[in-house]
Amino acid sequence: MGIFSKPRLRGTEKREDMPEGHWHKCPGCEAMIHHLELEQNLKCCHHCGHHFLIGARERIAMLADPDSFEETDAGLTSGNPLGFQGYLEKTSSLREATGLDDAVVCGRMTMGGHPTMIAVMDFKFFAGSMGSVVGEKIARAVERAIDERRGMIIVSASSGARMQEGMLSLMQLAKTCGALARLAAAGLPYISLMTHPTTGGVTASFATIGDINLAEPGSMIGFAGPRVVKETTHQNLPPGFQTAEFMLEHGLVDAIVPRAQSRDRMIDLLGFMMPL
Ligand SMILES: [Zn+2]
Numbered sequence: 001m002g003i004f005s006k007p008r009l010r011g012t013e014k015r016e017d018m019p020e021g022h023w024h025k026c027p028g029c030e031a032m033i034h035h036l037e038l039e040q041n042l043k044c045c046h047h048c049g050h051h052f053l054i055g056a057r058e059r060i061a062m063l064a065d066p067d068s069f070e071e072t073d074a075g076l077t078s079g080n081p082l083g084f085q086g087y088l089e090k091t092s093s094l095r096e097a098t099g100l101d102d103a104v105v106c107g108r109m110t111m112g113g114h115p116t117m118i119a120v121m122d123f124k125f126f127a128g129s130m131g132s133v134v135g136e137k138i139a140r141a142v143e144r145a146i147d148e149r150r151g152m153i154i155v156s157a158s159s160g161a162r163m164q165e166g167m168l169s170l171m172q173l174a175k176t177c178g179a180l181a182r183l184a185a186a187g188l189p190y191i192s193l194m195t196h197p198t199t200g201g202v203t204a205s206f207a208t209i210g211d212i213n214l215a216e217p218g219s220m221i222g223f224a225g226p227r228v229v230k231e232t233t234h235q236n237l238p239p240g241f242q243t244a245e246f247m248l249e250h251g252l253v254d255a256i257v258p259r260a261q262s263r264d265r266m267i268d269l270l271g272f273m274m275p276l
Pocket of ligand 1: 026029031048050
């Protein structure tokens with residue numbers, strides 16, 4: 001058969017009875033899932049348990065006591081300290097597309113009655129990269145937790161430091177860790193939840209220094225990507241390299257918590273570390 005007479009590949013034709021955007025294919029088991037079903041199941045596949053990405057605001061709604069969340073430092077946006085070409089246009093179009101000011105949402109809330117500050121990263125905004133706004137908002141959230149005697153929760157989802165802000169991005173690693181050291185000195189708990197993916201400068205700073213480090217099942221957690229590690233070390237990587245399960249086995253993660261259980265688990269942990 002000549003190449004030009006090949007039949008079209010199966011699945012490339014759109015089904016007319018399937019409205020666009022209502023169905024999602026599960027990357028774990030390839031099942032088609034209706035978006036309402038996905039919403040009801042906290043964006044997890046009910047066949048194989050695959051955890052889909054979720055936005056910062058959805059995550060906060062899932063974790064906070066009803067009506068307890070009060071956002072802080074909304075409206076902080078990046079400058080363009082390096083004069084990086086197209087950077088301001090890119091962040092401005094992302095703000096419009098996502099309704100977020102930058103890649104993290106912070107605020108006060110209670111969880112099971114425990115006073116907490118929370119910072120949740122959103123991968124939709126610039127792949128969750130950490131520039132000066134992300135670092136500043138997280139540091140301020142930690143400082144508020146110290147001033148107001150609150151527990152700290154950070155939910156990470158990040159491709160790492162934001163290269164468009166160069167050294168100013170890398171400075172956020174030290175700044176966030178410094179703030180968390182002061183939180184520890186004040187005797188207040190910090191719970192880190194790593195979600196898919198948590199990589200680069202975020203893994204190398206605040207995401208992995210929780211009093212308790214939790215992870216969602218199947219999340220990729222690492223510093224450099226597997227391809228870079230393989231090319232640099234010239235070694236074959238072990239199976240499951242850079243998954244949450246691998247990190248649990250090797251001691252970087254304390255527990256893997258399915259999304260549906262994360263609120264209850266965090267409330268239990270806060271109860272141990274800062275009893276009401
Ligand atoms: Zn699935």
